[in-house]
Amino acid sequence: MDLKWFGRNLKSAWHHSQSTFDFIKQLHWHYSHRILSPRSFEIGFQYPEPVGRCRLIVRANKGSDVFVQGEVFEHQYYRLPLAHAPQSILDLGANAGFTAVYFSRIYPRAQIACVEPIESNLAVLRGNLKLNNVNATVFSSAVALSDGVAQMELQEKDCEHRVVESADVEPAGKRVQVRTQCIPTILRELGWERIGLLKVDIEGYEKTLFSGACEWVNLVDNMCIECHEGFSETDLKRIASDFGFSKPRRLEGTWLLERD
Numbered sequence: 001m002d003l004k005w006f007g008r009n010l011k012s013a014w015h016h017s018q019s020t021f022d023f024i025k026q027l028h029w030h031y032s033h034r035i036l037s038p039r040s041f042e043i044g045f046q047y048p049e050p051v052g053r054c055r056l057i058v059r060a061n062k063g064s065d066v067f068v069q070g071e072v073f074e075h076q077y078y079r080l081p082l083a084h085a086p087q088s089i090l091d092l093g094a095n096a097g098f099t100a101v102y103f104s105r106i107y108p109r110a111q112i113a114c115v116e117p118i119e120s121n122l123a124v125l126r127g128n129l130k131l132n133n134v135n136a137t138v139f140s141s142a143v144a145l146s147d148g149v150a151q152m153e154l155q156e157k158d159c160e161h162r163v164v165e166s167a168d169v170e171p172a173g174k175r176v177q178v179r180t181q182c183i184p185t186i187l188r189e190l191g192w193e194r195i196g197l198l199k200v201d202i203e204g205y206e207k208t209l210f211s212g213a214c215e216w217v218n219l220v221d222n223m224c225i226e227c228h229e230g231f232s233e234t235d236l237k238r239i240a241s242d243f244g245f246s247k248p249r250r251l252e253g254t255w256l257l258e259r260d
Helices: 003-015 020-030 064-074 098-106 119-131 183-190 215-219 233-243
Strands: 040-046 053-059 088-092 111-115 136-139 148-153 162-164 175-181 197-200 222-225 249-251 254-258
Touching (some): 020 040, 020 064, 053 064, 053 098, 053 119, 064 098, 088 098, 088 183, 098 119, 098 197, 111 183, 119 136, 215 233, 233 254
Parallel strands (some): 111 136, 197 222
Antiparallel strands (some): 040 053, 148 175, 249 254
16 A cells, blocks of 8 residues: 555545544545445535535445545535636536535535436435535436437446447446436526536547537536547637637646636
8 A cells, every 4th residue: 555645545534524433434435445344424524615514425336436526525626717606507427416515515606407317326416415405406317419318338437437329339338228318408497598607527428419419508608528538628629619618728627618
């Protein structure tokens, strides 16, 4: 074991725990791959304001929740330098709800909607929203170019499940069928005229989402996008040029597009 890494992890867990018991649970959770552990934990965390105290349901799931929770709360990848606080936030690829909880603290006046297709993630997502009094709308679906159904291939980690776009592709893992909804349908169901902030983390489907009929992008004020294989800064520059955003900004962990 890397002792320096262990020391930093130990210090962070202690600093961000609400109690000694929460600290112990954090360590148990972080090292669950090495010892016999429960499937999930409810842990109290404490961060500087405006995030403050929060309680999260986290899973011993091969480091997936550890990784995402660290991105959102420890590294604050979604502490975005926006000129104005968004009034509405659409979270595509909401996973366990960590980003939605974080956004609810940073932008307490914003309406929040989460899109997540995988049942095991949805259960934790809903639990985390309830635990932190986040009044968000949850869509149990995957975002797509049209309403319907799609196949998702389940990966080893719960944050990496992805839409399979061709039935001819040889399956690398188990597949499940999920409902799909397009952005116009989601906006119509929400009754939103615009999306103040669109968060996109959809494991490679972003190339398809932004290469099809996507006039709805004209209704988005700001976007933060995690790029995966096949989608790059070149694609972001095209989107910015086509839809009137400023030059894409590379932030730690995400890309940001803002309206001029």
